[in-house]
Amino acid sequence: MALREIREYGDDVLARPCKEVKEVTPRIRELIEDMFETMYDANGVGLAAPQVGILKRIVVIDCSPEGEEPHLLINPVILETSGEQTGYEGCLSLPGKSGVVTRPNYVKVKAFDIDMKPFELEGTELLARAICHELDHLDGHMYVEKVEGELVNNEDLQQPEE
Numbered sequence: 599m600a601l602r603e604i605r606e607y608g609d610d611v612l613a614r615p616c617k618e619v620k621e622v623t624p625r626i627r628e629l630i631e632d633m634f635e636t637m638y639d640a641n642g643v644g645l646a647a648p649q650v651g652i653l654k655r656i657v658v659i660d661c662s663p664e665g666e667e668p669h670l671l672i673n674p675v676i677l678e679t680s681g682e683q684t685g686y687e688g689c690l691s692l693p694g695k696s697g698v699v700t701r702p703n704y705v706k707v708k709a710f711d712i713d714m715k716p717f718e719l720e721g722t723e724l725l726a727r728a729i730c731h732e733l734d735h736l737d738g739h740m741y742v743e744k745v746e747g748e749l750v751n752n753e754d755l756q757q758p759e760e
């Protein structure tokens with residue numbers, strides 16, 4: 599496993615749509631392991647493949663209470679959303695900053711696991727927010743496009759980064 603360089607806002611790779619994964623090759627398995635390692639190293643709660651420069655539809659998320667399994671989503675698609683939450687959000691590709699974004703409070707996605715078996719995942723609150731945030735990355739979008747008001751410095755606000 600290895601840490602990968604996290605691309606920062608302004609990098610063209612973050613503004614491009616990602617391609618579907620057709621098969622989990624050894625190379626993709628290594629990418630996924632590296633994505634988890636890179637996310638944990640940066641104290642993030644989520645990371646999308648384009649953030650490490652790879653235009654593939656792969657997301658890792660770990661924002662659950664300790665002891666719960668982290669999430670790997672390959673080719674994720676949102677099936678259902680409901681409700682609304684408004685709160686601060688950050689991104690590992692825009693270090694040190696946060697901004698207020700409104701997201702659904704409930705999200706249901708379908709995705710594929712490491713064995714390319716389909717599954718569904720439901721999330722509320724932070725998990726719902728993280729799913730929406732990371733899936734946006736796969737289509738070349740960043741939360742700053744949705745920020746209400748100004749970005750603030752994290753020194754003024756302690757928030758997890760996605």
Ligand code: NI
Nearest residue numbers: 689690691760
């Ligand atoms: Ni992000």
